[in-house]
Amino acid sequence: MEPSVEANGRIARISAHLFPPNLQMVDGSALRRADCRAKGGAPGFKVAILGAAGGIGQPLAMLMKMNPLVSVLHLYDVVNAPGVTADISHMDTGAVVRGFLGQPQLESALAGIDLVIIPAGVPRKPGMTRDDLFNINAGIVRTLCEGIAKACPKAIVNLISNPVNSTVPIAAEVFKKAGTYDPKRLLGVTMLDVVRANTFIAEVLGLDPREVDVPVVGGHAGVTILPLLSQVKPPCSFSKEETEYLTNRIQNGGTEVVEAKAGAGSATLSMAYAAVKFADACLRGLRGDAGVVECAFVASEVTELPFFATKVRLGRNGADEIYQLGPLNEYERIGLEKAKRELAASIQKGVSFIKK
């Protein structure tokens, strides 16, 4: 296995008496990192971020380094992984950080990992749909998932790369081909839709967003993003105008950010926040916490489609329970039919990419 590119700076100006004499001193005033006593053995989970140097990857890496459930954090990218690793590794939190650069180091980055988070791939520019990213991102996701199948086939995978409605089926097909597929462990991250929905609904209702909880089901693109406003907690009702405004804003939240960034990418900071919220829920589930429930795009029998986003209970094996949609109103039933039509095509496109 290739070695990691762990930031290998020296610890300078430390009095020699702080260290036992058998530690190798460099230039009489510095100590090699490898000779330090800390071995990074704190209890916790091992997490890898693939695409860690990107717009989402960097703030995501920072927030995961702050998560007390993480003991080891592997940062992999095809560019700038050493720089991001050196930077993040100076934070005085518990997780040990290691960087991995480029394809030859992918398997080392993944060895022994419990949770893999994938924000690798290109983002949208104004005028593009998420599906316009398919041609580039499909290949990236395939390569990364081949690495996962080899190096950490039991890991939980949180897939962020767009178009999620197609990349999750791609990942599933790669794992099936490798004989490692466990549908419970593959989760498409739709948390940002929930985060946005909670925020926009709270604004309309004059509530604190932290008090609001709304299921967002279907998928992660345009009309496939279906907020179930009839199931908002705390229970409340919306006028027709409010329902249309909220549904439209939640479905187009990503485009709102893409247009505001005017060519400089898509949501990164709110996405990193959402990704950490979701990853933390997965880790609490892995730890055995009861009642951890979030929305995710998973293999499902809730509709006739093979994948669908609904609330899932996160447990020791990933998505341990998948919840039904619950009662829908007329507006939501019409939205569901539209969502399913588009989703079916996106899922098929992902499956065909691997099967062709």
Ligand SMILES: NC(=O)C1=CN([C@@H]2O[C@H](COP(=O)(O)OP(=O)(O)OC[C@H]3O[C@@H](n4cnc5c(N)ncnc54)[C@H](O)[C@@H]3O)[C@@H](O)[C@H]2O)C=CC1
């Ligand atoms: N699921 C969701 O809710 C959301 C998904 N996204 C998606 O996340 C993806 C990443 O977005 P950003 O971070 O803004 O893009 P970015 O371009 O800033 O960063 C992407 C990173 O991926 C890396 N990368 C490219 N090919 C790679 C490979 N083969 N292996 C490892 N790393 C590789 C790049 O070097 C770069 O550092 C995009 O596809 C975007 O559409 C963005 C926001 C929300």
Ligand SMILES: O=C([O-])CC(=O)C(=O)O
């Ligand atoms: O809109 C995009 O391209 C990025 C994304 O998925 C989102 O912000 O929801």
